[in-house]
Amino acid sequence: EPEVTQTPSHQVTQMGQEVILRCVPISNHLYFYWYRQILGQKVEFLVSFYNNEISEKSEIFDDQFSVERPDGSNFTLKIRSTKLEDSAMYFCARKPGSLSGNSPLHFGNGTRLTVT
Amino acid sequence: EDQVTQSPEALRLQEGESSSLNCSYTVSGLRGLFWYRQDPGKGPEFLFTLYSAGEEKEKERLKATLTKKESFLHITAPKPEDSATYLCAVQGGGSNYKLTFGKGTLLTVNP
Numbered sequence: 001e002p003e004v005t006q007t008p009s010h011q012v013t014q015m016g017q018e019v020i021l022r023c024v025p026i027s028n029h030l031y032f033y034w035y036r037q038i039l040g041q042k043v044e045f046l047v048s049f050y051n052n053e054i055s056e057k058s059e060i061f062d063d064q065f066s067v068e069r070p071d072g073s074n075f076t077l078k079i080r081s082t083k084l085e086d087s088a089m090y091f092c093a094r095k096p097g098s099l100s101g102n103s104p105l106h107f108g109n110g111t112r113l114t115v116t
Numbered sequence: 117e118d119q120v121t122q123s124p125e126a127l128r129l130q131e132g133e134s135s136s137l138n139c140s141y142t143v144s145g146l147r148g149l150f151w152y153r154q155d156p157g158k159g160p161e162f163l164f165t166l167y168s169a170g171e172e173k174e175k176e177r178l179k180a181t182l183t184k185k186e187s188f189l190h191i192t193a194p195k196p197e198d199s200a201t202y203l204c205a206v207q208g209g210g211s212n213y214k215l216t217f218g219k220g221t222l223l224t225v226n227p
Contacts, residue, residue: 107159
């Protein structure tokens with residue numbers, strides 16, 4: 001059973017619309033990550049979030065994307081003005097242990113985003 | 117830039133037929149090499165972490181090994197339930213946060 005719960009499991013949206021993907025950890029953690037996987041391609045890093053701030057982001061994570069932890073529990077990824085190429089599986093992940101440690105990431109089961 | 121290449125892209129085995137998956141990597145200051153299993157429509161499920169050349173880890177029918185340039189995932193006497201995509205990822209010294217993944221090896225084990 002994954003240690004983070006993602007909702008919704010599948011989201012269909014029209015091009016240009018905004019979507020919010022949600023991640024709920026089972027226990028209280030400070031370090032969260034978003035990755036995505038376009039069909040048939042590699043899992044790609046988007047952003048890491050620590051103590052309510054972005055720690056690192058990839059070149060994919062442009063102004064179209066934002067992350068926040070609005071209520072101290074849920075962790076959200078917002079995509080403004082979605083494009084066809086945003087269609088992908090989006091995975092939330094958490095990291096146990098210390099920030100600089102080498103403990104592995106534990107992933108949720110993802111949200112499949114389909115932009116039409 | 118960290119890079120990970122996995123081979124083969126797909127592997128079909130008969131139940132009980134042992135084999136190995138390869139993960140070649142280039143990274144600046146390896147902090148960890150990770151193996152994950154991914155079932156269709158699911159997120160990656162953590163299997164192993166390897167930190168330094170010569171290290172080995174085992175779990176049931178799986179054994180992961182690491183050299184300075186590559187890692188192998190050995191599957192001994194596989195069963196149909198081992199069918200999945202196996203992903204390799206590295207964490208380089210330049211980041212506390214980012215994993216770089218390979219495209220994976222799709223393993224199918226026929227009964």
